[in-house]
Amino acid sequence: MDIKLFDSELKVMDVLWKEGDTTAKHISDVLSKEVGWNMNTTYTLIKRCIKKGAVERSEPNFMCHALIPKEEVQKAETDELINKIYDGSADKLFTALLGRKKLSAEQIEKLKQIVGEL
Incomplete structure (x- = not known):
């Protein structure tokens, strides 16, 4: 695997691995409860995962899909x-x-x- 994910990005991935495809808002809600992150922090991390090729975004509703098992x-x-x-x-x-x-x-x-x- 050529993609290096940091611990914070792994938290985003963990939500996707546990729950499957879901919205960025749902990921934000989960991580707000689990870690205390605000929406902007979570969205920034999701975008970093997208840029690295670990997550795919689709519309409508900013749906997220894990590209890496x-x-x-x-x-x-x-x-x-x-x-x-x-x-x-x-x-x-x-x-x-x-x-x-x-x-x-x-x-x-x-x-x-x-x-x-x-």
Whole structure:
């Protein structure tokens, strides 16, 4: 993915991923409640997402449509984290994640299954 989205832009995208195509006004209403942003802030962020090619605008009513799937952004962000913080080593990230808390037997089995499928 060649598009870099900032945290504030990801909040706009998250509304679209959760709710599907919707109006800019609805996105503004949601983010006003969740984050406290005013309408101008939200519209500016939506326009930045449009300019970057992450969101498509259509009329009537300033309808917004996510052009990038959430999974694509998750992969790109994970790759960036691995490269930036863990020297490109996914196993170092995996070790750090596992060392953070006690896992249930069910979670351990799920992880074994995932690793076995690699």
